[in-house]
Amino acid sequence: MASKNGDGEPLxxxxxxxxxxTFLAWIRTALGLLAGGVAxxxxxxxFxxxxxxxxxxxxxxxxAVAIAAVAHRQWRRVEAAMRRGDQLPESAMVPVLAIGVTGVALAAGTAVLVS
Known part of the structure; x- marks a missing residue:
């Protein structure tokens, strides 16, 4: 049986x-960061x-650990909201990832210039 949204219509x-x-994209991003850290x-x-x-x-x-840990929870929250017909929840990981990657890029760039 198809799940219903808040209006009684099938999702x-x-x-x-x-x-x-989207969940898989978050996991790919986590794997890329993990590979980058190992490399x-x-x-x-x-340096x-x-x-x-x-x-x-x-x-x-x-x-990578933070993204992988939060990705599944966010997937479940979005899935549940869609089934209820609610607004989709925002993710705190978007700004965390943007700030984190920017910080790593600036630190790596600085380290390359100083070496």
Whole structure:
């Protein structure tokens, strides 16, 4: 039986599939950040400042863990809201990711220029 939205109409499966694609995009982003953190730790030995490599790697891995941890919860919240016919909930991860990636990029750029 198809799920109903708040108006008693069946939920269009395309919305559910779009929500799933968004979840998978968050997971891909987390995997990319995890791979970036591992690559920085393993390959970026030329940084002159001590500990920069470890800090950059830890920042990438921390962002990856945060995104992966929140992605499923956000997927469930959006799915439930659609089924109830409510407004879709906002995600705090969008600004966290934007600020985190900007910070990592600025730190990496600075480390490259100083080395």
């Amino acid at each position: 269009d499966y395309r919305f559910s599939l779009a929500n799933e694609r 920085v730790q393993a390959l970026a030995e030329q 002159a400042a001590t500990g920069v490599r470890r800090v950059l790697a830890a920042a990438c891995v921390s962002l």
